[in-house]
Amino acid sequence: xxxxxxxxxxxxxxxxxxxxxxxxxxxxxxxxxxxxxxxxxxxxxxxxxxxxxxxxxxxxxxxxxxxxxxxxxxxxxxxxxxxxxxxxxxxxxxxxxxxxxxxxxxxxxxxxxxxxxxxxxxxxxxxxxxxxxxxxxxxxxxxxxxxxxxxxxxxxxxxxxxxxxxxxxxxxxxxxx
Amino acid sequence: xxxxxxxxxxxxxxxxxxxxxxxxxxxxxxxxxxxxxxxxxxxxxxxxxxxxxxxxxxxxxxxxxxxxxxxxxxxxxxxxxxxxxxxxx
Numbered sequence: 001x002x003x004x005x006x007x008x009x010x011x012x013x014x015x016x017x018x019x020x021x022x023x024x025x026x027x028x029x030x031x032x033x034x035x036x037x038x039x040x041x042x043x044x045x046x047x048x049x050x051x052x053x054x055x056x057x058x059x060x061x062x063x064x065x066x067x068x069x070x071x072x073x074x075x076x077x078x079x080x081x082x083x084x085x086x087x088x089x090x091x092x093x094x095x096x097x098x099x100x101x102x103x104x105x106x107x108x109x110x111x112x113x114x115x116x117x118x119x120x121x122x123x124x125x126x127x128x129x130x131x132x133x134x135x136x137x138x139x140x141x142x143x144x145x146x147x148x149x150x151x152x153x154x155x156x157x158x159x160x161x162x163x164x165x166x167x168x169x170x171x172x173x174x175x176x177x
Numbered sequence: 178x179x180x181x182x183x184x185x186x187x188x189x190x191x192x193x194x195x196x197x198x199x200x201x202x203x204x205x206x207x208x209x210x211x212x213x214x215x216x217x218x219x220x221x222x223x224x225x226x227x228x229x230x231x232x233x234x235x236x237x238x239x240x241x242x243x244x245x246x247x248x249x250x251x252x253x254x255x256x257x258x259x260x261x262x263x264x265x266x
Contacts, residue, residue: 123247142181142247142256171187171247171256172219174179 006079010045010054011072012061016154017042026157043153044087045074053087054096055153084151084164091155095131098167102127102148105140122146125165133167141165142172181249183221188229188262190215190237190255192246213241215255217265224259238264 017040041058060067060074060082067074076082080097088094095101102125106118122145127135135141147169151162183189192215217232224230229237244257 123245142249145245168185170184171221172181172183172189175182 006077007075008078009048009069010056010061010074010076011048012042012045012074014042014061014063014072016044038150039152043151044155045076048073054083055085055087055093055151057082057084058151080166080168085162087155093129093162095129095133095164098131098133099164100127100131100133100135100167101129102141102163102165104148104163125163135167135170135173140174141170143169144171181219181247181254183219183256184223185221186223186225186259187221187256188217188224188237188259189219189247190239190244190257191218192253192255214238218254221259226259226262228265229259229262232265236266237262238266 038058042061043055043058044053045056045061046053056076060076062068065074067076069075078097080099083096084099085093085095085101093101104120105124105126106120109118124140124142125148127137127139127141130137130139143165148163148165151164153160153162181189214236217229217235217237220230220233239257239262243261244255247254247256
């Protein structure tokens with residue numbers, strides 16, 4: 001079967017976040033009590049036609065869902081709201097469809113602070129992987145407030161995190177005069 | 178020195194500063210009326226309106242409460258979409 005209307009067929013291991021190994025320790029996720037859907041919902045899926053491994057939004061791969069076709073098969077729209085990144089063979093991520101990867105920018109403090117007291121700006125990010133956008137690595141971008149989103153995914157039993165933002169959310173950048 | 182350049186259809190506006198009210202009292206920030214005018218500092222390349230496009234340095238009038246503010250190097254900028262500007266003088 002060939003997917004049409006800009007949709008793609010993917011398969012997903014629904015139990016990918018049941019158990020994770022972090023620094024050699026295997027942890028069982030208590031799904032019944034864990035309300036953080038970003039941490040517990042599956043986001044990694046495999047494209048049926050090409051075999052590519054994709055990272056999608058955490059509200060996409062669940063049952064019952066309008067995208068669910070049966071077993072572990074899903075038909076998801078290929079748009080920037082859902083599809084974020086592609087996993088390469090070296091386990092690095094490539095941002096897709098106007099997304100770029102970034103890091104939060106710390107609010108400077110006059111005193112050295114412990115990590116739990118460090119605050120970050122909600123309206124600016126620093127680019128770490130520009131993907132197909134016109135921005136450069138290390139560039140400071142101003143965005144709509146809270147427009148970045150942290151993806152939590154598990155590969156080879158390792159929990160990894162990356163922060164993504166979309167170029168439509170960028171309101172400005174810096175130029176040198 | 179770095180300056181901000183707007184993208185898409187966003188416009189950066191330097192807000193008017195009003196230190197005292199007409200009755201002479203200085204009010205706390207939370208009680209102040211939100212500004213509805215300011216000087217256009219930067220215009221995104223997807224702005225379509227020709228008057229706004231050529232309006233850098235001019236005063237813009239906009240609806241109160243639109244957009245959001247960004248503080249950079251001690252200056253407060255109001256960031257609004259070009260469709261929310263109602264006049265340029």
